[in-house]
Amino acid sequence: GAVVSQHPSRVICKSGTSVKIECRSLDFQATTMFWYRQFPKQSLMLMATSNEGSKATYEQGVEKDKFLINHASLTLSTLTVTSAHPEDSSFYICSARAGTGRLHEQFFGPGTRLTVL
Amino acid sequence: RKEVEQDPGPFNVPEGATVAFNCTYSNSASQSFFWYRQDCRKEPKLLMSVYSSGNEDGRFTAQLNRASQYISLLIRDSKLSDSATYLCVVNSKGNEKLTFGTGTRLTIIP
Numbered sequence: 560g561a562v563v564s565q566h567p568s569r570v571i572c573k574s575g576t577s578v579k580i581e582c583r584s585l586d587f588q589a590t591t592m593f594w595y596r597q598f599p600k601q602s603l604m605l606m607a608t609s610n611e612g613s614k615a616t617y618e619q620g621v622e623k624d625k626f627l628i629n630h631a632s633l634t635l636s637t638l639t640v641t642s643a644h645p646e647d648s649s650f651y652i653c654s655a656r657a658g659t660g661r662l663h664e665q666f667f668g669p670g671t672r673l674t675v676l
Numbered sequence: 677r678k679e680v681e682q683d684p685g686p687f688n689v690p691e692g693a694t695v696a697f698n699c700t701y702s703n704s705a706s707q708s709f710f711w712y713r714q715d716c717r718k719e720p721k722l723l724m725s726v727y728s729s730g731n732e733d734g735r736f737t738a739q740l741n742r743a744s745q746y747i748s749l750l751i752r753d754s755k756l757s758d759s760a761t762y763l764c765v766v767n768s769k770g771n772e773k774l775t776f777g778t779g780t781r782l783t784i785i786p
Contacts, residue, residue, distance in 0.1 A: 591772065593773075593774075600684070600778070601778055602680075602763070602776040602777055602778040602779065603720065603763075603776040604776075605773060605774075605775075608772070608773070650717070652719050652720075656772060665772075665774060667719040667720055667721070668719060669718065669719050670717075670718065670719045672717070
């Protein structure tokens with residue numbers, strides 16, 4: 560299957576700092592990328608959908624000014640958690656969909672575990 | 677009511693046994709259904725799609741009941757490596773979004 564990478568895999572930061580997470584599709588062009596967040600023992604919750612070259616679409620309750628998403632190319636999307644606080648500590652997972660793939664077929668990255676002290 | 681509901685478990689099952697879990701979904705417009713597997717601190721991985729007529733992949737059998745809006749997963753001859761959280765995932769027609777259940781945690785005991 561298609562490969563999606565995320566970097567970093569783990570980050571620990573102080574409260575108030577900003578953290579950038581990269582999501583890359585390594586062997587295909589991802590027209591759409593998705594960002595999810597998963598708290599312990601909870602389901603993956605979609606935060607936003609981003610299409611290359613356009614603004615991301617955020618799910619209800621997700622602050623777009625706090626979670627900045629950039630999808631500048633067909634192989635890279637970034638999520639920046641601005642002014643992170645301890646409640647932002649979570650497992651952030653991206654997924655990517657190829658333009659030629661089925662609508663629901665998403666390939667997941669390995670996730671980034673964020674801990675805000 | 678959650679869009680996708682699962683019994684969180686945990687299910688502790690002896691090796692070699694058969695285990696089954698169900699998932700219910702609330703959106704009658706849901707079109708595609710999947711079971712994903714998620715190991716601890718890892719990303720979810722697609723286990724199998726669920727088709728209307730039911731489908732089997734080795735030791736795994738998935739069933740869909742549209743009338744009652746539930747899907748099931750049956751694992752036969754369970755292995756230690758089957759220990760994981762199994763996520764029920766639903767997709768609506770014409771919509772690229774996936775909706776995840778909270779998952780059912782399964783532990784296979786030697």
